[in-house]
Amino acid sequence: MTGPSENPADLDRSNPEAEIGARAEAYRNWGRWGEDDVLGTLNLIDPAHRVAAAGLVQEGRVISLAQSFDTNGPQKGWRRRTNPVHTMTDTGTDAERANQGFPHGIGGADDVISMPLQCSTQWDGLGHIFDHGFAWNGRRAGDVVTSEGDLVTGIEHAASVIVSRGVLLDVGRHLQPETGELADGYAITAADLEACAAAEGVTIGRGDIVLVRTGQLARTRRDGWGDYAGGPAPGLSLTTAGWLHRTEIAAIATDTWGFEVRPNEFDAPAFQPLHQVVIPNMGLTIGEMWDLDELAEACASSGRYEFLLSAAPLPITGAVGSPINPVAVL
Amino acid sequence: MTGPSENPADLDRSNPEAEIGARAEAYRNWGRWGEDDVLGTLNLIDPAHRVAAAGLVQEGRVISLAQSFDTNGPQKGWRRRTNPVHTMTDTGTDAERANQGFPHGIGGADDVISMPLQCSTQWDGLGHIFDHGFAWNGRRAGDVVTSEGDLVTGIEHAASVIVSRGVLLDVGRHLQPETGELADGYAITAADLEACAAAEGVTIGRGDIVLVRTGQLARTRRDGWGDYAGGPAPGLSLTTAGWLHRTEIAAIATDTWGFEVRPNEFDAPAFQPLHQVVIPNMGLTIGEMWDLDELAEACASSGRYEFLLSAAPLPITGAVGSPINPVAVL
Amino acid sequence: MTGPSENPADLDRSNPEAEIGARAEAYRNWGRWGEDDVLGTLNLIDPAHRVAAAGLVQEGRVISLAQSFDTNGPQKGWRRRTNPVHTMTDTGTDAERANQGFPHGIGGADDVISMPLQCSTQWDGLGHIFDHGFAWNGRRAGDVVTSEGDLVTGIEHAASVIVSRGVLLDVGRHLQPETGELADGYAITAADLEACAAAEGVTIGRGDIVLVRTGQLARTRRDGWGDYAGGPAPGLSLTTAGWLHRTEIAAIATDTWGFEVRPNEFDAPAFQPLHQVVIPNMGLTIGEMWDLDELAEACASSGRYEFLLSAAPLPITGAVGSPINPVAVL
Amino acid sequence: MTGPSENPADLDRSNPEAEIGARAEAYRNWGRWGEDDVLGTLNLIDPAHRVAAAGLVQEGRVISLAQSFDTNGPQKGWRRRTNPVHTMTDTGTDAERANQGFPHGIGGADDVISMPLQCSTQWDGLGHIFDHGFAWNGRRAGDVVTSEGDLVTGIEHAASVIVSRGVLLDVGRHLQPETGELADGYAITAADLEACAAAEGVTIGRGDIVLVRTGQLARTRRDGWGDYAGGPAPGLSLTTAGWLHRTEIAAIATDTWGFEVRPNEFDAPAFQPLHQVVIPNMGLTIGEMWDLDELAEACASSGRYEFLLSAAPLPITGAVGSPINPVAVL
Secondary structure (H helix, E strand, O other), rough: OHHHHHHHHOOOOOHHHHHHHHHHOOOOOOOOOOOOOOOHHHHOOHHHHHHHHHHOOOOEEEEEEEOOOOOOOOOHHHHHHHOOEEEEEEOHHHOOOOOOOOOOOEEEEEEEEEEEEOOOOOOEOOOOOEEEOEHHHHHHHHHHHOOOOOOOOOOOHHHHOOOEEEEEEOHHHHHHOOOOOOOOOOOOHHHHHHHHHHHHHHOOOOOOHHHOOOOOHHHHHHHHHHOOOOOEEEEHHHHHHHHHHHHHOEEEEOOOOOOEOEEEOOOOOOOOOOHHHHHHHHOEEEEEEOOOOOHHHHHHHOOOOEEEEEEOOOOOOOEEEOOOEEEEEE | OOOOOOEEEEHOOOOOOHHHHHHHHHHHOOOOOOOOOOOOOHOOOHHHHHHHOOOOOOOOOOEOOOOOOOOOOOOOOOHOOOOEEEEEOOHHHHHOOOOOOOOOOOOEEEEEEEEEOOOOOOOEEEOOEEEEEEEHHEEEEHHEOOOOEEEOOOHHHHHOOOOOEEEEEEEHHHHHHOOOOOOOEEEEEHHHHHHHHHHOOOOOOOOOOEEEOOOOHHHHHEEEEEEEEOOOOOOEEEEHHHHHHHHOEEEEOOOOOOOOOOOOOOOOOOOHHHHHHHHHHHHEEEEOEOOOOHHHHHHHHHOOEEEEEEEEOOOEEEOOOOEEEEEEOO | OOOOOOOOOOOOOOOOOHHHHHHHHOOOOOOOOOOOOHHHHHHOOOOOOOHHHHHHOOOOOOOOOOOOOOOOOOOHHHHHOOOOOEEEOOHHHHHHHOOOOOOOOEOOEEEEEEEEEOOOEEOOOOEEEEEEOOHHHHHHHHHEEOOOOOOOOHHHHOOOEEEEEEEOOHHHHHOOOOOOOOOOOEEEOOHHHHHHHHHHHOOOOOOOOOOOOOOHHHHHHHHHHOOOOOOOOOEOOOHHHHHHHOOOEEEEOOOOOEOOOOOOOOOOOOOHHHHHHHHHHHHOOOOOOOHHHHHHHHHHHHOOOOOOEEOOOOOOOOOEEEOOOEEEEE | OOOOOOOOOOHHHHHHHHHHEEEEEEEOOOOOOOOOOOOHHHHHEEEEHHHHOOOOOOOOOEEEEEEEEEEOOOOOHHHHHHOOEEOOOOOOOOHOOOOOOOOOOOEEEEEEEEEEEOOEEEOOOOOOOEEEEEHHHHHHHHEEEEEOOOOOOOHHHHOOOEEEEEEOOOOOHOHEEEEEEOOOOOOOOOHHHHHHHHOOOOOOOOEEEEEEOOHHHHHOOOHHHHHHHOOOOOOOOHHHHHHHHHOOOOOEEOOOOOOOOOOOOOOOOOHHHHHHHHHHHOOOOEEOOOOOOHHHHHHHHHHHOOOEEEEEOEEOOOOOEEEHHHHHHH
8 A cells, every 4th residue: 555654653743734735635536526526425325335225224223323403512612613592483382372373273383493504413515624725626615615605515415315325333342342432532543444344344335424433422421511522532543534535435424523533643733634635635525423322232232333324414505514313224 | 984074075164173173083192102102103103114115225316305495495484484594604715815723724614504493394393283272192282392492292302213115195296197286275185195196006004104296396496486485385185184194104294385285275264274183183293395396207207106215303402393304215 | 668678687598489579569660650561660761861961971982881792702501592693694705805796896794693682781671570470560471471572561662762861889899999899699788889879979869770880790801701691790689679669760780690699699499589579570671791890990080970871772573682782971 | 176076967877886996096094093993984973072962962852763673674685684583582471381490480581683783773884895805994805804704893893982963864855845755766966965954954074973864764664665675775876975075974874775876876787886985995884774764753843953873883793784773862
């Protein structure tokens, strides 16, 4: 294997720009699916793969992989990311008191939500991250995402796409069999991912959606949110970029706020370097803040780590992300 | 068949209260799944039905059944229902101008949405409608939905449930083969539903999710929104309540704003009488504003009107509905 | 003076209900301004008082008494009260890049805000608090404030009223000349208010708007928000209810989150007992989270503690409060 | 008088860019109040002018000049401008039913608002409009207003400023004594403004806040909103720019959506040319959607067209505008 090292020890921790740049160049998919492409690696899901994935449904059990969309969530205001604010425009109390003005005893309740699209379980769209002013497929960032939204690669383009084989890599349980939880700051390597897959008896391949469980959410559930939104976390090392590329997976998601290891693997100021490589350059769709704990229990029980995954985003015009309720069908 | 008439001509158009009351009593499912139940007819989906539904996946094609979540939508402010307002908290234009304060050339875009949960493609939760101050399963409305939200039957309880066999009843095409569109005000009867299913070669049964296409959305797409949100529309007759009950379907959805025919079938003031029967009394989950047109084309081409349907709501704590992107997997 | 004691030591700390009830009864203004009244003590401002107040303008100096409306505010989510979320729908960055689609070089910036009406400097409307299910003037709470808003006493009714003589009672400086700050939990008494006024050389009277500075905001500015929103604070004792009534003031405001002392003066569970007395029973308009520090400096310098106060609420239909920018004109 | 013509007939209707450019250059105030200035013409209000204005208070009458902030407002979604959405997070109905969890019979109502800052009566901030990528005082637009808001000239800087002499120019009544209403599309000229002031017996001068009543709102109140938000309207001609400059007024407001005449006075595509001259170049603060009808009645009755005007914006950090309730004190 040539190309950038996949060993975190080889990273020049003083030079994030160079380490990011080398991987951006090595794994850049610009033009791979045509110059008008708006889907990136989601193109790698082909219909036959979906038919095979449907064949994995044996129990008829559905497991939601979403966290709650709740006022009592982890957001603390960073970059104006708040927790959802859900308010009622009509209530049962009013209906019971018969003050709604409706005939024949009917009453109603309606509601409204205000929330960042990145506040809870979500897909990052391809317009979510830029590299030196460039967006996915080599477009100028300002040609893609203005105040009007993502004019080119909005999440609505993925409305009919994201159903495929899902594979759980329970790295938390693999590396820490007793607790099932990786320590904050642990950088998951390509070797870790390979070893976990081997231990689970699965092979990751083209069009798969890979779910990496670190166990951090389980810890948070026990200890409180703390700095779940943006603080230290286990997650993928920048050095997994090559693995993410050569496996030809369609998408990846984790049970953490930000998918990659935090703090990031540099001494110099750095922020989400793996995002910078894989979203604008590779065109990879990333899921964050998924709840993989019930699924992990189910997979551990059955010994089967693959399933049908259905995770269509809301087609919000021009959005750079979408709240989702992904479901694994076992 | 005993019980209330299933012929719209038999309705006493001067007395909605009596017509609603008779059907509420006849088809009430309170207590059927225990006094703590929060799912209603969604209980009718059993795992084996899901396994069978997965077996319907032959092409590996995914069709989104969601309308856009877009500022240019049909809402006009009735009961404070607006179209979604999607705003950016970070943009590509800013990233390209490098004014975001991030290191090593990374830039980002984030966004926020504010919307009624009933503004576009949605599930109505069980707390959405009340009958004389009572909610699903016989609870007092004010014990269920306060200003805090739905404290009992919030949509989050359905997060891991709504994957089943979907069946499209393209009543628009069945009754109007040339246009595929029913006229506004046309009340679809139980006989229409039966005849459509027979013509399509499908049998509706326990645990199915039935999608009724009227063609109104296709007309709206051509002519503009007009009064799509709340105005005249084709839809189910109040007299279909018995059919909805005895088929033991899990859920139903239409391509219209309000599922039932508008204007409602009474001369006296009336408002959504079928909702009043089926949500609080029967416990039926209803989908509205679905886009069934591409699916209808696909079904007409293949002659197959059944598929795997995946339509999990967002688990918004205490919500009485949820925006969704339902997908049919063919 | 008969009636409930104005000495906090006399309070039965085990029985908030009795202590509140005695004062509610003693100071209830129901019917005083007619059965249709929607203004309460704001009726006490008469035109001549405003003319006299305008005569107090000697320097032509305007001092804003508002805190910022800012994402970095004190709210932490209690009762879904968040800090304001301000987002841009058009930006200068976009305008400079000329991607807004406007002719002849014009560009624009627009913005949106989402906020609780109680998030920062505000007036509490008369529909904000209820006493045993009753609202101001003896109306049933459910006849006044439904999910539709305050149908009777909405803040819009006060749109043309709240300009009067303002008087600053800098109790913080009066009682703590060195620091100017009262300790959290300090209950300001009627005697304190009288002594402070006397020391300042002002007489409080009919139609005045009294601003009580505790100094807590100055402390918060120095030490960080901490529990400013809802935590311990200096503030008015329940026993000031008689003073608030007999002085015939039109309104009162403080530099704290909640106007009255926190924790409240009971051993039994209690919550904002003075609100319960003065809003629904007395009809008093209360301002909270005002910034009185610059005004206090000015008054201390000039020795004049009275001024023209202009503090009109936004006429938000049906609101039970309003964000405001009150100004003192000296 | 040299400089651009003040006669609309002289405008080259095919060349908005040239006509705007000539006036931008002629009336540009960049640097006039220093390079750090954030107030523009609001600097022209001096303390003595405020003292004199307070002396105009003779009746002690307050007139709100705000329209309602109401769901049933004029906005139709243009540039995502909606009407306010006001929702309750606690209600009197809940309080009356005693389901809020509070002790000793206290109950509460709280509320939330979501609205564009330009949705109803407002001030435009200095960051609201740009000219060829430049903002007020010659700054680059992208250095001033990013997705974070107005980082330089945010409306919060005007929190302690906008109290001054107000003068009503009731041009509607002056030119159309019978109806009091100018026709949509009527371009008010500098000569109209001068003649109206002369007829009213007032002289406009340095530091004044001028309120121009066209009568369009009165018409709208009678006929319905129609296209009030953005459609045809009477308003100031581009050729009044010189008058706005040489009178040295501090601010101006109208009873229309957009202050200037609509359609704009060009055959070529044009959009709000007077905004482009006066906001970024002159630094003029503009008020829109004010309700001047009750004030006009009062002024006509008394024959006095000057008063104390108090119109402080909410100090929303980084906002390019603010909802306001301006009050005239007569």
